[in-house]
Amino acid sequence: MFSGAEQGHQFDIDILGYREDGEWVALALDMDLRGYGSTIDESFHDLMDHVRMQVSFALQKDNIDLIYHPAEKQYYELYEKAEDVTGIWGGVRQ
DSSP states (O other), rough: OOOOGTOOOHHHHHHHHETTTTEEEEEEETEEEEEESHHHHHHHHHHHHHHHHHHHHHHHHTTTTGGGGOOOHHHHHHHHHHHTOOOOSOOOOO
């Protein structure tokens, strides 16, 4: 049970931002959720909507395991490279 989340507790989400098929994608690595947009900011805001919905659903079901589902390994590798090379979105905290 994680009732503290209802009281505004925060947690960090590692996000990878990348271009795919002509649009921006924001991927929450530990949740395997994606947001899409024509700009990096739009994709991030779309992702945050999905994160809020997933957390809300997990709270309703009283099951924290419903929040976390890791993305494929290749995305973690891209995240590591992006963090090492540019710092863009690698480890960004909002």
